[in-house]
Amino acid sequence: MSKGDRILFIDSDITINNDLIKNLLNKIENNDLVFPKVIFENKRIMHPLLEEEKQYPQITACFMIKKNSIKKNNLSFDETYSYCYEDSDFFLRGALKNLKIKYVKEAVAIHKLKKRKNTEKRFYLENRNLLYGIRKFKRTNTNNIYHPFHYSSLFKNFITAIFNYDKFDWSHYNRQSNIFEKFILLFKKHKKITAKNRIVLIYYFFKAILWNIKK
Numbered sequence: 261m262s263k264g265d266r267i268l269f270i271d272s273d274i275t276i277n278n279d280l281i282k283n284l285l286n287k288i289e290n291n292d293l294v295f296p297k298v299i300f301e302n303k304r305i306m307h308p309l310l311e312e313e314k315q316y317p318q319i320t321a322c323f324m325i326k327k328n329s330i331k332k333n334n335l336s337f338d339e340t341y342s343y344c345y346e347d348s349d350f351f352l353r354g355a356l357k358n359l360k361i362k363y364v365k366e367a368v369a370i371h372k373l374k375k376r377k378n379t380e381k382r383f384y385l386e387n388r389n390l391l392y393g394i395r396k397f398k399r400t401n402t403n404n405i406y407h408p409f410h411y412s413s414l415f416k417n418f419i420t421a422i423f424n425y426d427k428f429d430w431s432h433y434n435r436q437s438n439i440f441e442k443f444i445l446l447f448k449k450h451k452k453i454t455a456k457n458r459i460v461l462i463y464y465f466f467k468a469i470l471w472n473i474k475k
Contacts, residue, residue: 265327273372274298274322283367284324292329292359296322296367300431306371309435312406314363316355320347322369333357338396344382345389345408349396352407356400374429380454380464386428387417387468395472419446421461426451 266288270276280296288294295317298306307321308314317323329335335354337346354361393409402409420427423446427433432451433442453461 262327266324267327267330268324269320269322270369271321271371275370275372276322280322280367280369283364287362287364288324288326290360291362293317293323293325293354293361294364294367295324295361296369297363297365298322298369298371300371301373302431304431304434306430308363309430310406316361316406317351317363318348318406318408320350321371329359333359340392341389342385343389344385345393348408349393352397352402352405352409355405356402371431373431378454378456379426379428380456380460382428383417383421383453383461384464384468387414387465388471390414390417391468391472392475418465420453421458421465423447423450424452424454424458424461426453428453 266285268281268284284294284296295308297308298319298321300306307319308317333354335350335357338349339346341349351361390408390413394411394414397407397409416427419425425446429451433445437445
């Protein structure tokens with residue numbers, strides 16, 4: 261329904277200023293899609309943090325795209341996801357269609373800190389949709405593109421269920437840590453997915469797998 265050719269996506273928990281819009285507009289002319297640096301209110305970088313994430317975005321917190329690029333490449337959000345990983349799916353398909361994508365580090369958006377304590381539903385959707393994406397792109401050559409749709413990601417989610425570790429909220433730990441450092445974090449005091457018995461997370465994990473079997 262947009263009448264303009266530059267479409268800016270902003271999540272409801274994001275704060276921006278005019279400089280962000282100006283900086284994105286300055287870079288989109290020669291690109292299909294541009295995205296800013298997103299930082300949490302506590303100054304921790306949300307995205308992009310890893311070098312691979314600077315090539316293609318993984319989240320839709322804030323980005324700008326040309327309407328013509330959407331139409332020309334027949335891009336839309338896969339509504340099967342509903343919520344969680346619909347953004348990774350969208351950007352992966354954009355990368356597979358060779359969209360010209362650029363990270364604009366001069367543009368900065370602020371993401372509010374999450375205050376929710378029980379996020380069992382999110383944990384369920386994270387696993388349900390992750391497995392759906394793995395199955396969806398199973399026969400697609402994505403070797404040169406960074407994305408989360410791997411069985412190893414699903415295994416890591418199972419480990420977080422066992423330890424009740426909220427790895428989905430990136431505001432409380434350093435994602436640049438190595439595997440050993442992340443393993444140690446599991447045994448330290450950490451932000452939890454649920455205040456209930458962690459067995460409920462195991463239930464939701466296998467419920468997510470069952471949804472995909474029935475799908």
